[in-house]
Amino acid sequence: MQHLKAGRTLALATACVAALTGVALADPDLTAELVIDGELHLVTRAPSDDVITPNLPERYSGFLFRDPATRDMQMDDFENPAMLAVEEGEGLWSTVEGTAGQSCQDCHGDAADSMAGVRASMPHVNGDGVLWSMENYVNNCRTTRMGAAEPWGWNSGQMRAMTSYISMQSRGMPVNVAIDGAAAPYWEQGREMYYTRFGQLELSCANCHEDSAGLMIRADHLSQGQISGFPTYRLKDQRVVSIHNRFVGCIRDTRAETFAMGSPEFIALELYVASRGNGLAVEGVSVRP
Amino acid sequence: MTDVRPRIRLPRSAAAGDSIVVKTLINHDMESGQRRNSAGEIIPRQIVNRFTCEYAGVMVIDMELHGAISANPYIEFEAVVPASGDFVFTWYDDNGEVYTSTESFTVA
Amino acid sequence: MFTRRDTLAIGVGAAAASALPFAAFAATVDEAIAAFTGGAAVAEGGVTITAPEIAENGNTVPVTIEAPGAAEITLLATGNPAAEVAVFKFGPGAGNAMVATRIRLGRTQDIMAIAKMADGSFTSARVEVKVTIGGCGG
Numbered sequence: 001m002q003h004l005k006a007g008r009t010l011a012l013a014t015a016c017v018a019a020l021t022g023v024a025l026a027d028p029d030l031t032a033e034l035v036i037d038g039e040l041h042l043v044t045r046a047p048s049d050d051v052i053t054p055n056l057p058e059r060y061s062g063f064l065f066r067d068p069a070t071r072d073m074q075m076d077d078f079e080n081p082a083m084l085a086v087e088e089g090e091g092l093w094s095t096v097e098g099t100a101g102q103s104c105q106d107c108h109g110d111a112a113d114s115m116a117g118v119r120a121s122m123p124h125v126n127g128d129g130v131l132w133s134m135e136n137y138v139n140n141c142r143t144t145r146m147g148a149a150e151p152w153g154w155n156s157g158q159m160r161a162m163t164s165y166i167s168m169q170s171r172g173m174p175v176n177v178a179i180d181g182a183a184a185p186y187w188e189q190g191r192e193m194y195y196t197r198f199g200q201l202e203l204s205c206a207n208c209h210e211d212s213a214g215l216m217i218r219a220d221h222l223s224q225g226q227i228s229g230f231p232t233y234r235l236k237d238q239r240v241v242s243i244h245n246r247f248v249g250c251i252r253d254t255r256a257e258t259f260a261m262g263s264p265e266f267i268a269l270e271l272y273v274a275s276r277g278n279g280l281a282v283e284g285v286s287v288r289p
Numbered sequence: 290m291t292d293v294r295p296r297i298r299l300p301r302s303a304a305a306g307d308s309i310v311v312k313t314l315i316n317h318d319m320e321s322g323q324r325r326n327s328a329g330e331i332i333p334r335q336i337v338n339r340f341t342c343e344y345a346g347v348m349v350i351d352m353e354l355h356g357a358i359s360a361n362p363y364i365e366f367e368a369v370v371p372a373s374g375d376f377v378f379t380w381y382d383d384n385g386e387v388y389t390s391t392e393s394f395t396v397a
Numbered sequence: 398m399f400t401r402r403d404t405l406a407i408g409v410g411a412a413a414a415s416a417l418p419f420a421a422f423a424a425t426v427d428e429a430i431a432a433f434t435g436g437a438a439v440a441e442g443g444v445t446i447t448a449p450e451i452a453e454n455g456n457t458v459p460v461t462i463e464a465p466g467a468a469e470i471t472l473l474a475t476g477n478p479a480a481e482v483a484v485f486k487f488g489p490g491a492g493n494a495m496v497a498t499r500i501r502l503g504r505t506q507d508i509m510a511i512a513k514m515a516d517g518s519f520t521s522a523r524v525e526v527k528v529t530i531g532g533c534g535g
Contacts (some may be wrong), residue, residue: 067453078298081361081457084316086292208533219451219529235457238318238360253533289454289531308492321501323478348488350496357474357482359457359499366485367492 027214028064028223034283037077042172045280052179053276055210056224061280062232062288065223066212070235075289082164082233082285085240089165092158099147107145111169119170119282123271132268134163135242154261160240164231164285171284175228177274190272193265199256205273220289225250226277227270229286236289243270247261293317295378295390303370305396311349312365315380315388321356337388339381340364344394345374370396371397426473426509429480433471433511434519444470444512444522452502455528461497464512464520470496476506502528 034042045060063071074080094105108114123133132140139151139161152159179187188287194205208217209225216222230243244261247269251258259265298312315337322334336356342349351369368376373395380388430439447461462485464470472482485496494512502508505528511521 067449067450067451069459070453073459078296078312078314079363081314081363082362084294084296084314087296088292088316091292217533218531220531220533222533235454239457250533301510342490343488344490347490349490350488351486353484354498355481355483356479357477357501359501362498363497365461365497367495369492370488 004211007041028060030060030064032064032071034061034063034071034075034281036075036171040172042274042281042283043174044280046174046277052278055206056213056276059226059280060213060224061277061283062226062229063283063286064225065221066288070287070289074255074283077164080233080285080287081238082231082240082287085161085164085231085233086168086285088091088157088161089163092162097148098142099145102146104141104146111165115166115169117170117173119167119284120173120176122177123267123274124178125186129182131183131186131264131267131271133243133262133270134166135159135244135262136267138162138166155242155245160231160242163242164240167231168284169281170282173282174279175274175277175282177278179271179272183271186268186271187275189265190268190270193269194272197254198251199254201254205250205269224276226280227273228277229281229283229288232286232288234288240285243273293379293380293386293388295388297376297378297390297392298382299376299394302395302397306369306371307396308367308369309370309394310365311376312363313340313342313378314361314363316381317382319354319356319358319360319362323356335383337362337380338383339379341379342366342368343377344368344370345372349376353393370394372396404473426475426480429471429473430510430511433469433484433513437517437519439511440518440520441512441522443520444510446508446510446522446524447475448508448526450525451527455502455504457499458502458526458528459497459499460508461495462510463493463495464510464514465494467494467512468515469513470494471511472500473509473511474500474502474506475509476495476504477502482508492519502526504528 034044044063046059048056048058077083093111094103096103114178123131126132135154142148143151197204200256205225208222213224214222227243231240234241244266248258248261293316295315300309302339317337320332320335321336322331324332325330326367334356336354340352340354341385350366352364354362376392376394378390444462444464448458452458462470462472467487469486471484471486473480474482482500483498487494507519507525508522509517509523513519
């Protein structure tokens with residue numbers, strides 16, 4: 001083992017990034033196939049378009065940027081640690097809570113039927129014309145219909161479990177969020193944020209995920225920043241994380257004061273980022289570093 | 290700690306005397322005792338420190354775990370199944386709790 | 398192949414974290430080995446460790462160890478603050494002597510598996526796993 005002084009390490013690390021960039025493992029592995037338990041094939045490549053992603057040649061799931069061990073972990077429903085959160089969500093689905101004395105199941109029945117397609121179309125505009133993420137809909141049901149005392153925190157264990165469970169009911173379906181009509185102004189807002197440089201490092205989402213997808217940032221392999229695999233089990237956090245949790249992390253990494261999870265800005269950004277993945281399969285819950 | 294839910298995966302079938310692959314997964318934070326909270330204080334260690342598996346009353350594996358085992362411990366090993374019987378899996382938590390799971394297995 | 402470059406990729410964080418003198422790490426590893434072997438000689442070979450060359454994230458690294466004929470195996474992370482990762486004892490009901498699990502590695506280091514064979518002898522294997530600090534979300 002070698003111990004180096006901090007200053008030199010940083011300078012040499014920058015130099016070595018340049019060296020590592022040339023390595024073959026930088027680009028997405030377009031030969032990798034996402035097959036769950038040897039049976040269920042999920043689409044990880046989708047055509048791009050002129051409206052949403054004119055600058056992407058093709059849309060790639062984050063799965064294609066991961067190493068074989070991480071991919072293997074996702075392809076086995078038993079070994080996938082995210083399934084623990086899905087199971088927890090399944091338990092919550094049939095748990096009675098609130099003054100109405102009902103569980104999700106009492107109204108929504110079998111989630112496989114009632115929740116099919118929900119993840120694929122989130123976020124979407126509600127009956128009052130406001131753009132809501134899945135978390136908003138869940139809490140709305142819980143507080144106004146179930147009479148639950150408290151909404152779940154955006155990144156709470158229960159919310160992550162429930163969104164994981166609901167997301168699984170759309171697994172395999174193509175992402176298909178609406179960006180027209182009432183959603184249009186939110187989508188524009190999200191698009192503007194995507195191309196805005198934030199923070200001391202003055203980086204926009206596009207700088208990394210559009211201009212540099214496939215390259216290395218230090219030792220991370222940059223993907224297109226798709227959210228078709230969320231909620232995802234992050235190896236780093238050793239638990240399932242939400243989309244907004246990742247947005248917070250990304251903007252914080254540009255050394256900016258970040259927006260809050262559940263903020264209108266992030267919901268708009270979520271719509272825009274989701275649309276960039278239209279056509280990719282919802283992965284239910286994925287595994288990412 | 291939320292509900293602890295062990296998961297077990299056994300092959301669908303095997304012949305008597307086969308060595309089968311057993312996969313286990315349990316949700317547990319495995320707080321190593323190395324991390325600090327935002328106030329700078331060490332977060333106390335709380336891990337699953339031991340895992341055992343028996344089949345038909347015979348010990349298969351006895352594993353001692355330390356803080357370097359990742360959260361939601363995944364443990365895979367092989368067991369011999371001379372005849373049909375029950376697998377008993379046990380996880381021992383630092384806090385004294387014990388989690389168990391039993392799965393019966395039938396040989397062809 | 399990767400030489401010193403991968404060590405350099407560790408970055409500031411790990412360099413700062415490894416404030417303990419190198420000797421302290423060596424003592425922990427040696428103590429762990431001695432606790433398992435009782436000071437007996439340890440040969441090499443007969444043990445296979447399967448681990449990624451570069452860990453996608455150091456917090457969850459999948460590892461498989463196979464040691465045909467072993468009665469016990471200990472897994473050590475020679476560069477972690479505490480070297481011991483796990484000790485596996487195989488009983489009469491065990492099939493092939495193999496285990497797979499997921500471990501946390503704090504920095505690029507060798508992981509070592511020592512197997513105690515049925516006849517009381519010890520043998521081992523050692524592989525390097527590179528652990529890097531990423532550019533996004535650390």
